[in-house]
Amino acid sequence: MSVIPQENSKSRVRILPDDLANQIAAGEVVERPMSVVKELVENSIDAKSTRILIEIEQGGKKLIRVTDNGSGLSLEDAGLSFLRHATSKISSSSDLEKIVSLGFRGEALPSIASISKVHMTTSADEHLGGVIVLVEGGGSAQTKETSCPRGTTIEVSQLFYNTPARKKFLKGDGTESSHITQVVTQHALAHPQIHFTLINNGRKVIDVLPTDQHLYRIAELFGAELAKELIQVDTEYGDYRLEGFISSPVYTRSSRSAQYCYVNQRFVRDKVILHSTQQGYSHLLPKGQHPAIYLFLSMDPKLFDVNVHPAKAEVRFAFQQEVHRFVSGSVKDSLSGSKKLSLPMDHSENRYHTTSQSRQTDHRAVPASNFSEDQSSTRLSSAMELLYMDSTECSVDRESRGIMSPQVEIFHEKPSAVSNLIYSEFEPLGQLDRSFILMQGKPGILVVDQHIAHERVLYDRFKKAAKNKKIEVQQLLFPLTMEYSPSEVELLIHHQDSLSELGLELELFGKNEFLLRTVPAILKNNDKEEIMREIVDMLPAQKHEEALFEKFEDILIMMSCRNAIKVNMSLNLDQIRKLISDLQETEMPYTCPHGRPIALLYDMDSILKKFLRK
Ligand SMILES: Nc1ncnc2c1ncn2[C@@H]1O[C@H](COP(=O)(O)OP(=O)(O)OP(=O)(O)O)[C@@H](O)[C@H]1O
Numbered sequence: 271m272s273v274i275p276q277e278n279s280k281s282r283v284r285i286l287p288d289d290l291a292n293q294i295a296a297g298e299v300v301e302r303p304m305s306v307v308k309e310l311v312e313n314s315i316d317a318k319s320t321r322i323l324i325e326i327e328q329g330g331k332k333l334i335r336v337t338d339n340g341s342g343l344s345l346e347d348a349g350l351s352f353l354r355h356a357t358s359k360i361s362s363s364s365d366l367e368k369i370v371s372l373g374f375r376g377e378a379l380p381s382i383a384s385i386s387k388v389h390m391t392t393s394a395d396e397h398l399g400g401v402i403v404l405v406e407g408g409g410s411a412q413t414k415e416t417s418c419p420r421g422t423t424i425e426v427s428q429l430f431y432n433t434p435a436r437k438k439f440l441k442g443d444g445t446e447s448s449h450i451t452q453v454v455t456q457h458a459l460a461h462p463q464i465h466f467t468l469i470n471n472g473r474k475v476i477d478v479l480p481t482d483q484h485l486y487r488i489a490e491l492f493g494a495e496l497a498k499e500l501i502q503v504d505t506e507y508g509d510y511r512l513e514g515f516i517s518s519p520v521y522t523r524s525s526r527s528a529q530y531c532y533v534n535q536r537f538v539r540d541k542v543i544l545h546s547t548q549q550g551y552s553h554l555l556p557k558g559q560h561p562a563i564y565l566f567l568s569m570d571p572k573l574f575d576v577n578v579h580p581a582k583a584e585v586r587f588a589f590q591q592e593v594h595r596f597v598s599g600s601v602k603d604s605l606s607g608s609k610k611l612s613l614p615m616d617h618s619e620n621r622y623h624t625t626s627q628s629r630q631t632d633h634r635a636v637p638a639s640n641f642s643e644d645q646s647s648t649r650l651s652s653a654m655e656l657l658y659m660d661s662t663e664c665s666v667d668r669e670s671r672g673i674m675s676p677q678v679e680i681f682h683e684k685p686s687a688v689s690n691l692i693y694s695e696f697e698p699l700g701q702l703d704r705s706f707i708l709m710q711g712k713p714g715i716l717v718v719d720q721h722i723a724h725e726r727v728l729y730d731r732f733k734k735a736a737k738n739k740k741i742e743v744q745q746l747l748f749p750l751t752m753e754y755s756p757s758e759v760e761l762l763i764h765h766q767d768s769l770s771e772l773g774l775e776l777e778l779f780g781k782n783e784f785l786l787r788t789v790p791a792i793l794k795n796n797d798k799e800e801i802m803r804e805i806v807d808m809l810p811a812q813k814h815e816e817a818l819f820e821k822f823e824d825i826l827i828m829m830s831c832r833n834a835i836k837v838n839m840s841l842n843l844d845q846i847r848k849l850i851s852d853l854q855e856t857e858m859p860y861t862c863p864h865g866r867p868i869a870l871l872y873d874m875d876s877i878l879k880k881f882l883r884k
């Protein structure tokens with residue numbers, strides 16, 4: 271048996287005092303105010319609360335107060351709960367393999383209390399009274415008896431007051447509070463039976479009433495419009511079950527902001543689930559677009575390990591490939607078996623059709639053994655792929671802009687010869703496939719992409735008007751009411767002024783609704799709701815000058831693209847002439863705002879050579 275040597279005055283290796291050890295642990299558990307909210311809310315959920323109120327001030331930096339009506343703590347337990355490794359949730363190493371609570375490490379409260387000032391009031395039974403616990407900067411807990419209702423209130427003030435280096439890294443109040451809104455949204459989604467309220471500087475940001483339906487909770491947080499686009503997922507395979515909702519491929523977002531995945535009701539950022547879901551959609555999604563997903567995976571706790579990182583945002587599956595196959599198969603089957611999929615076909619200007627067979631299939635839970643590609647879904651995928659070809663026109667990503675082909679390409683000849691090509695020297699002949707304008711002139715035959723040529727014209731006009739703050743707006747006779755999730759509301763409030771400069775005048779209406787009062791005149795015939803949805807996805811979370819400029823530039827491009835003449839549209843010669851002369855007036859008439867070439871020149875010399883006339 272080995273003997274552990276005692277520390278003495280000569281030893282260089284020493285055991286750190288508890289308050290310092292707690293501060294070190296806090297480095298991993300508490301990254302920012304959002305982490306405190308996460309830990310406190312998780313404790314309230316573990317305590318079986320049905321009502322959780324979160325109040326914050328100054329992005330949580332000044333104050334975070336979480337009140338619940340859960341089991342509360344007795345006088346004795348209240349004092350113990352601030353000690354390191356003190357937990358009521360596990361007691362032996364075998365418990366580690368079957369964790370059913372959100373917390374289990376017994377380090378959240380001592381970590382938080384080591385870097386802030388904590389005031390807890392709690393009672394396990396209001397008839398027996400309650401207790402107040404005070405801890406400051408990791409000092410010892412002071413307790414005092416009191417009377418209070420059953421449940422717990424924990425107030426965390428002056429976060430990082432004794433660790434200035436950490437405090438320095440905090441962002442502005444707006445950014446910190448949007449992280450908090452996000453974490454409360456994540457928990458509210460997983461626990462529809464709990465009444466959650468989030469109050470930020472006295473303003474109610476989230477207030478969702480209890481319900482036994484996940485879909486109602488989603489609708490309350492993200493709006494009924496989105497909920498209408500959702501398809502139910504409910505599949506089971508061996509030890510796994512996947513429940514929840516995914517959007518039909520018609521409803522997509524340009525970011526992953528509407529993707530929420532859970533394992534046994536714990537929110538996780540898990541690559542396996544996200545990747546397998548995306549794979550389940552296979553070719554149904556336009557390039558660069560993401561579905562909305564609310565997926566709850568459940569399994570025997572023995573089949574995954576949550577003790578990967580102190581923040582517990584990651585899990586490790588025992589059989590990763592099995593999980594991947596199960597999730598992607600479930601998503602695929604839910605999509606192909608759903609009636610919702612017939613929707614995009616109805617809107618497709620009758621250009622592409624799916625078989626009536628796949629349109630009529632009823633949605634039902636499909637066993638995982640059916641995951642092999644069935645014919646109808648393959649057929650459906652290719653039809654959807656064709657359907658989305660048009661809508662991907664605008665999605666050239668920034669990285670690829672730099673490696674675009676020359677502005678005006680010459681057929682096998684030196685590009686410099688036509689770098690200052692003048693469109694007016696060409697005479698329009700007509701259209702090719704109702705999508706490209708054909709023109710002839712001395713230099714040869716010019717082929718102009720009508721969609722991107724018009725996009726360039728609109729973009730230039732729009733940009734000029736935005737710069738001079740002279741965007742022509744259209745007042746909406748009936749302002750449009752749109753619902754947003756709490757974090758989207760925060761974003762919109764943040765960018766309200768800049769959006770109004772683009773002609774989008776928004777007014778906060780109630781808790782999570784905005785009234786859209788004006789739109790830029792060029793968008794008056796577009797689907798305003800869809801455009802607003804796209805814009806919200808594009809808005810940057812942080813007010814970083816450069817990021818802002820880039821994003822608003824993207825919004826301008828998107829709005830121009832939306833309104834530009836489409837491919838597969840007839841134009842008469844007058845319309846063609848007008849478009850070409852407008853194009854000539856722009857600052858850069860040879861590339862679209864994404865960097866793609868607008869025109870290709872098949873030069874006369876090459877044509878003559880090919881016909882052996884030279
Ligand atoms: N709101 C609450 N209601 C009832 N009991 C609570 C509450 N908050 C904390 N506790 C008790 O205090 C203990 C310590 O909480 P703490 O968050 O530090 O650890 P944990 O939740 O057990 O594990 P983890 O560090 O993983 O969160 C918990 O195990 C629980 O018994």
Ligand SMILES: [Mg+2]
Nearest residue numbers: 309313373378
């Ligand atoms: Mg905890």
